[in-house]
Amino acid sequence: MNRRFFTTLRRGFFLRPSRAACLLPGVIVALLFSHAALAQAAGSNPLAPADAYVNAPHNWQMWLPVPGSPMEAKIDWLMRYVLWIMAAVVAFVGVLMGYVMVRFSARKNPVPSQVTHNTLIEVIWIVVPTILLAIVIIPSINLIYYEGNTANPYLTVTVTGHQWYWEYEYHGVPGLDYTSYMIPDDQINPAKGQIRRLSADHPLVLPVGEKIKFDITSGDVLHGFYLPSLGVQKYAIPGTIQTSWTLITKPGTYYGQCNQICGLGHDAMPIEIKAVPLKDYLAWVKTAQANDAQNMAPPADELADAATN
Numbered sequence: 001m002n003r004r005f006f007t008t009l010r011r012g013f014f015l016r017p018s019r020a021a022c023l024l025p026g027v028i029v030a031l032l033f034s035h036a037a038l039a040q041a042a043g044s045n046p047l048a049p050a051d052a053y054v055n056a057p058h059n060w061q062m063w064l065p066v067p068g069s070p071m072e073a074k075i076d077w078l079m080r081y082v083l084w085i086m087a088a089v090v091a092f093v094g095v096l097m098g099y100v101m102v103r104f105s106a107r108k109n110p111v112p113s114q115v116t117h118n119t120l121i122e123v124i125w126i127v128v129p130t131i132l133l134a135i136v137i138i139p140s141i142n143l144i145y146y147e148g149n150t151a152n153p154y155l156t157v158t159v160t161g162h163q164w165y166w167e168y169e170y171h172g173v174p175g176l177d178y179t180s181y182m183i184p185d186d187q188i189n190p191a192k193g194q195i196r197r198l199s200a201d202h203p204l205v206l207p208v209g210e211k212i213k214f215d216i217t218s219g220d221v222l223h224g225f226y227l228p229s230l231g232v233q234k235y236a237i238p239g240t241i242q243t244s245w246t247l248i249t250k251p252g253t254y255y256g257q258c259n260q261i262c263g264l265g266h267d268a269m270p271i272e273i274k275a276v277p278l279k280d281y282l283a284w285v286k287t288a289q290a291n292d293a294q295n296m297a298p299p300a301d302e303l304a305d306a307a308t309n
Protein backbone atom coordinates (compact mmCIF):
# COMPACT_ATOMS: atom_id res chain seq x y z
CA MET A 1 0.00 0.00 0.00
CA ASN A 2 1.75 3.14 -1.10
CA ARG A 3 0.92 6.66 0.00
CA ARG A 4 -0.80 7.48 -3.27
CA PHE A 5 -3.37 4.77 -2.69
CA PHE A 6 -4.42 6.37 0.61
CA THR A 7 -4.56 9.82 -0.97
CA THR A 8 -6.86 8.51 -3.71
CA LEU A 9 -9.00 6.72 -1.11
CA ARG A 10 -9.30 9.89 0.97
CA ARG A 11 -10.25 11.97 -2.06
CA GLY A 12 -12.81 9.36 -3.04
CA PHE A 13 -14.37 9.48 0.41
CA PHE A 14 -14.32 13.17 1.08
CA LEU A 15 -14.50 14.90 -2.28
CA ARG A 16 -17.23 12.96 -4.02
CA PRO A 17 -19.75 12.99 -1.15
CA SER A 18 -19.15 16.72 -0.71
CA ARG A 19 -20.01 17.28 -4.38
CA ALA A 20 -23.15 15.18 -3.98
CA ALA A 21 -24.03 17.19 -0.85
CA CYS A 22 -24.08 20.37 -2.95
CA LEU A 23 -26.96 18.86 -4.94
CA LEU A 24 -28.91 17.87 -1.82
CA PRO A 25 -30.65 21.23 -1.14
CA GLY A 26 -31.79 21.32 -4.79
CA VAL A 27 -33.19 17.79 -4.52
CA ILE A 28 -35.05 18.66 -1.30
CA VAL A 29 -36.57 21.81 -2.82
CA ALA A 30 -37.64 19.86 -5.95
CA LEU A 31 -39.32 17.21 -3.73
CA LEU A 32 -41.15 19.86 -1.72
CA PHE A 33 -42.51 21.52 -4.85
CA SER A 34 -43.61 18.21 -6.40
CA HIS A 35 -45.43 17.34 -3.14
CA ALA A 36 -47.14 20.73 -3.16
CA ALA A 37 -48.27 20.14 -6.75
CA LEU A 38 -49.62 16.69 -5.81
CA ALA A 39 -51.51 18.20 -2.88
CA GLN A 40 -53.06 20.83 -5.13
CA ALA A 41 -54.15 18.11 -7.57
CA ALA A 42 -55.65 16.08 -4.72
CA GLY A 43 -58.26 18.80 -3.98
CA SER A 44 -59.68 19.53 -0.55
CA ASN A 45 -62.03 16.80 0.61
CA PRO A 46 -63.15 14.09 -1.82
CA LEU A 47 -65.85 12.95 0.63
CA ALA A 48 -67.79 16.23 0.73
CA PRO A 49 -70.82 16.86 -1.51
CA ALA A 50 -69.62 18.09 -4.90
CA ASP A 51 -70.98 21.64 -4.58
CA ALA A 52 -70.06 22.24 -0.93
CA TYR A 53 -67.04 24.37 -0.12
CA VAL A 54 -65.00 22.55 2.50
CA ASN A 55 -61.85 24.02 3.96
CA ALA A 56 -60.23 21.03 5.67
CA PRO A 57 -56.70 19.65 5.88
CA HIS A 58 -55.94 17.01 3.26
CA ASN A 59 -53.33 14.39 2.44
CA TRP A 60 -49.90 15.62 1.36
CA GLN A 61 -50.85 19.18 2.20
CA MET A 62 -48.02 21.67 1.87
CA TRP A 63 -48.00 25.38 2.76
CA LEU A 64 -50.74 26.96 4.84
CA PRO A 65 -54.45 26.24 4.23
CA VAL A 66 -56.40 28.23 1.63
CA PRO A 67 -57.20 31.53 3.44
CA GLY A 68 -60.83 31.82 4.54
CA SER A 69 -60.47 35.30 6.06
CA PRO A 70 -58.48 38.49 5.39
CA MET A 71 -56.38 37.75 8.50
CA GLU A 72 -55.27 34.35 7.22
CA ALA A 73 -54.56 35.90 3.79
CA LYS A 74 -52.23 38.40 5.48
CA ILE A 75 -50.57 35.66 7.57
CA ASP A 76 -50.06 33.60 4.40
CA TRP A 77 -48.53 36.60 2.60
CA LEU A 78 -46.17 37.34 5.51
CA MET A 79 -45.11 33.69 5.72
CA ARG A 80 -44.12 33.63 2.03
CA TYR A 81 -42.50 37.09 2.21
CA VAL A 82 -40.24 36.04 5.11
CA LEU A 83 -39.67 32.60 3.58
CA TRP A 84 -38.27 34.01 0.30
CA ILE A 85 -36.07 36.56 2.10
CA MET A 86 -34.80 33.70 4.27
CA ALA A 87 -34.24 31.49 1.21
CA ALA A 88 -32.22 34.28 -0.45
CA VAL A 89 -30.07 34.69 2.69
CA VAL A 90 -29.49 30.93 2.95
CA ALA A 91 -28.62 30.70 -0.77
CA PHE A 92 -26.24 33.69 -0.56
CA VAL A 93 -24.44 32.34 2.53
CA GLY A 94 -24.34 28.85 0.98
CA VAL A 95 -22.77 30.11 -2.25
CA LEU A 96 -20.28 32.21 -0.28
CA MET A 97 -19.26 29.25 1.89
CA GLY A 98 -18.98 26.96 -1.13
CA TYR A 99 -16.77 29.50 -2.90
CA VAL A 100 -14.51 29.91 0.14
CA MET A 101 -14.21 26.15 0.65
CA VAL A 102 -13.19 25.55 -2.97
CA ARG A 103 -11.19 28.68 -3.76
CA PHE A 104 -9.33 28.93 -0.43
CA SER A 105 -8.87 25.26 0.41
CA ALA A 106 -5.50 24.29 1.93
CA ARG A 107 -4.60 22.61 -1.36
CA LYS A 108 -5.29 25.61 -3.62
CA ASN A 109 -4.27 28.29 -1.17
CA PRO A 110 -1.49 26.88 1.03
CA VAL A 111 -0.43 30.29 2.40
CA PRO A 112 -3.47 31.89 4.10
CA SER A 113 -4.00 35.66 4.09
CA GLN A 114 -3.23 37.43 7.37
CA VAL A 115 -5.90 40.14 6.92
CA THR A 116 -8.02 40.56 10.08
CA HIS A 117 -9.98 43.79 9.47
CA ASN A 118 -11.74 45.38 6.56
CA THR A 119 -13.88 48.39 7.40
CA LEU A 120 -16.04 48.27 4.27
CA ILE A 121 -16.95 44.59 4.72
CA GLU A 122 -17.66 45.10 8.42
CA VAL A 123 -20.01 48.02 7.67
CA ILE A 124 -21.79 45.94 4.99
CA TRP A 125 -22.34 42.93 7.24
CA ILE A 126 -23.90 45.12 9.92
CA VAL A 127 -25.98 47.37 7.67
CA VAL A 128 -27.42 44.71 5.31
CA PRO A 129 -28.82 42.42 8.07
CA THR A 130 -30.22 45.51 9.84
CA ILE A 131 -32.09 46.50 6.68
CA LEU A 132 -33.33 42.92 6.27
CA LEU A 133 -34.63 42.88 9.87
CA ALA A 134 -36.39 46.20 9.28
CA ILE A 135 -38.20 44.99 6.15
CA VAL A 136 -39.33 41.88 8.06
CA ILE A 137 -40.42 43.60 11.26
CA ILE A 138 -42.54 46.39 9.69
CA PRO A 139 -45.19 44.10 8.10
CA SER A 140 -45.00 41.79 11.18
CA ILE A 141 -45.90 44.58 13.60
CA ASN A 142 -48.63 45.84 11.25
CA LEU A 143 -50.14 42.34 11.28
CA ILE A 144 -49.98 42.09 15.08
CA TYR A 145 -51.97 45.34 15.36
CA TYR A 146 -54.43 44.15 12.68
CA GLU A 147 -54.99 40.89 14.60
CA GLY A 148 -55.55 42.75 17.85
CA ASN A 149 -58.25 45.06 16.45
CA THR A 150 -61.48 43.48 17.72
CA ALA A 151 -63.44 46.76 17.63
CA ASN A 152 -67.01 47.03 16.25
CA PRO A 153 -67.93 43.37 15.65
CA TYR A 154 -71.29 42.39 14.19
CA LEU A 155 -71.45 39.50 16.65
CA THR A 156 -69.49 38.34 19.69
CA VAL A 157 -69.30 34.66 20.62
CA THR A 158 -67.89 33.44 23.93
CA VAL A 159 -65.98 30.24 23.26
CA THR A 160 -65.37 28.09 26.32
CA GLY A 161 -63.12 25.04 26.23
CA HIS A 162 -64.14 22.10 28.40
CA GLN A 163 -62.71 18.61 28.89
CA TRP A 164 -63.50 17.63 26.10
CA TYR A 165 -65.90 19.71 24.09
CA TRP A 166 -66.52 23.32 23.15
CA GLU A 167 -69.27 25.64 24.32
CA TYR A 168 -70.50 28.54 22.19
CA GLU A 169 -72.47 31.42 23.70
CA TYR A 170 -73.81 34.11 21.33
CA HIS A 171 -73.88 37.56 22.93
CA GLY A 172 -77.19 39.38 22.67
CA VAL A 173 -79.03 36.29 21.44
CA PRO A 174 -80.98 34.89 24.42
CA GLY A 175 -81.04 31.11 24.59
CA LEU A 176 -78.17 30.61 22.17
CA ASP A 177 -75.57 28.85 24.32
CA TYR A 178 -74.83 25.30 23.33
CA THR A 179 -72.15 22.61 23.41
CA SER A 180 -70.32 21.03 20.49
CA TYR A 181 -68.95 17.50 20.70
CA MET A 182 -66.93 15.53 18.16
CA ILE A 183 -68.98 12.97 16.21
CA PRO A 184 -67.62 9.53 17.26
CA ASP A 185 -65.80 7.55 14.54
CA ASP A 186 -68.53 4.89 14.32
CA GLN A 187 -71.25 7.50 13.67
CA ILE A 188 -69.48 9.45 10.91
CA ASN A 189 -71.61 9.72 7.76
CA PRO A 190 -69.41 10.50 4.74
CA ALA A 191 -72.52 11.00 2.56
CA LYS A 192 -73.28 14.12 4.61
CA GLY A 193 -69.73 15.36 4.10
CA GLN A 194 -68.73 14.52 7.66
CA ILE A 195 -65.03 14.05 8.24
CA ARG A 196 -63.69 11.63 10.79
CA ARG A 197 -62.32 13.40 13.91
CA LEU A 198 -63.12 16.88 12.52
CA SER A 199 -66.93 16.99 12.34
CA ALA A 200 -68.94 18.09 15.38
CA ASP A 201 -72.53 17.36 16.41
CA HIS A 202 -73.42 21.08 16.69
CA PRO A 203 -71.14 23.27 14.60
CA LEU A 204 -70.50 26.91 15.35
CA VAL A 205 -72.78 28.75 12.91
CA LEU A 206 -71.56 32.15 11.73
CA PRO A 207 -72.63 34.67 9.08
CA VAL A 208 -70.35 35.29 6.10
CA GLY A 209 -68.96 38.78 5.46
CA GLU A 210 -69.49 40.07 9.03
CA LYS A 211 -66.87 40.74 11.67
CA ILE A 212 -67.11 38.12 14.41
CA LYS A 213 -65.34 38.62 17.74
CA PHE A 214 -64.36 35.63 19.85
CA ASP A 215 -64.07 35.86 23.66
CA ILE A 216 -62.06 32.75 24.44
CA THR A 217 -61.89 31.16 27.88
CA SER A 218 -61.86 27.78 29.59
CA GLY A 219 -63.99 26.02 32.18
CA ASP A 220 -61.24 23.71 33.43
CA VAL A 221 -57.71 23.37 32.00
CA LEU A 222 -55.80 25.08 29.16
CA HIS A 223 -57.26 24.51 25.69
CA GLY A 224 -56.40 26.08 22.35
CA PHE A 225 -58.95 27.63 19.99
CA TYR A 226 -57.21 27.09 16.67
CA LEU A 227 -58.74 27.75 13.24
CA PRO A 228 -55.88 27.45 10.72
CA SER A 229 -57.80 28.59 7.63
CA LEU A 230 -59.15 31.69 9.44
CA GLY A 231 -55.88 32.71 11.07
CA VAL A 232 -57.22 32.40 14.63
CA GLN A 233 -55.12 30.85 17.37
CA LYS A 234 -55.64 31.71 21.02
CA TYR A 235 -55.21 29.74 24.20
CA ALA A 236 -58.33 29.21 26.28
CA ILE A 237 -57.19 29.99 29.82
CA PRO A 238 -59.38 29.48 32.93
CA GLY A 239 -60.26 32.75 34.64
CA THR A 240 -59.25 35.05 31.77
CA ILE A 241 -60.67 36.05 28.42
CA GLN A 242 -58.48 36.16 25.32
CA THR A 243 -59.97 37.89 22.31
CA SER A 244 -59.64 37.30 18.61
CA TRP A 245 -61.79 37.93 15.55
CA THR A 246 -62.54 36.73 12.07
CA LEU A 247 -64.41 37.73 8.93
CA ILE A 248 -65.25 34.69 6.82
CA THR A 249 -65.23 35.51 3.11
CA LYS A 250 -66.95 32.48 1.61
CA PRO A 251 -69.88 30.24 2.69
CA GLY A 252 -68.77 26.76 3.58
CA THR A 253 -67.41 24.52 6.30
CA TYR A 254 -64.20 25.36 8.13
CA TYR A 255 -62.42 23.12 10.58
CA GLY A 256 -60.14 23.67 13.52
CA GLN A 257 -58.92 21.78 16.55
CA CYS A 258 -57.93 22.26 20.16
CA ASN A 259 -54.17 22.69 19.94
CA GLN A 260 -53.16 22.79 23.58
CA ILE A 261 -52.68 19.37 25.17
CA CYS A 262 -55.63 19.26 27.57
CA GLY A 263 -55.87 15.65 28.69
CA LEU A 264 -57.17 12.29 27.57
CA GLY A 265 -59.75 13.60 25.07
CA HIS A 266 -57.58 16.37 23.61
CA ASP A 267 -57.85 14.86 20.12
CA ALA A 268 -61.64 14.69 20.40
CA MET A 269 -62.53 18.38 20.50
CA PRO A 270 -62.52 19.62 16.92
CA ILE A 271 -64.07 22.95 15.94
CA GLU A 272 -66.49 22.88 13.03
CA ILE A 273 -67.76 26.16 11.62
CA LYS A 274 -70.67 26.47 9.23
CA ALA A 275 -70.39 29.84 7.52
CA VAL A 276 -73.67 30.84 5.89
CA PRO A 277 -75.08 33.99 4.25
CA LEU A 278 -76.52 36.48 6.74
CA LYS A 279 -80.20 35.73 5.92
CA ASP A 280 -79.61 31.98 6.49
CA TYR A 281 -77.81 32.78 9.73
CA LEU A 282 -80.75 34.88 10.97
CA ALA A 283 -83.20 32.10 10.01
CA TRP A 284 -81.02 29.59 11.86
CA VAL A 285 -80.96 31.82 14.96
CA LYS A 286 -84.79 31.89 14.99
CA THR A 287 -85.01 28.08 14.75
CA ALA A 288 -82.29 27.64 17.36
CA GLN A 289 -84.13 29.95 19.78
CA ALA A 290 -87.41 28.07 19.18
CA ASN A 291 -85.58 24.77 19.80
CA ASP A 292 -84.04 26.18 22.97
CA ALA A 293 -87.52 27.13 24.27
CA GLN A 294 -88.33 23.40 24.06
CA ASN A 295 -84.99 22.41 25.63
CA MET A 296 -83.68 21.15 22.30
CA ALA A 297 -80.25 21.71 20.76
CA PRO A 298 -79.89 24.07 17.78
CA PRO A 299 -80.38 22.57 14.30
CA ALA A 300 -77.27 21.40 12.48
CA ASP A 301 -78.00 19.12 9.52
CA GLU A 302 -80.10 21.44 7.35
CA LEU A 303 -77.26 23.96 7.36
CA ALA A 304 -75.32 21.81 4.94
CA ASP A 305 -77.51 23.22 2.13
CA ALA A 306 -77.12 26.85 3.18
CA ALA A 307 -73.33 26.44 3.42
CA THR A 308 -73.09 25.45 -0.24
CA ASN A 309 -74.60 28.72 -1.58
Ligand SMILES: [Cu+2]
Pocket (backbone or CB within 6 Å): 161, 162, 222, 223, 224, 258, 259, 260, 261, 262, 266, 269
Ligand atom coordinates in the same frame (compact mmCIF):
# COMPACT_ATOMS: atom_id res chain seq x y z
CU1 LIG B 1 -58.62 21.01 24.62
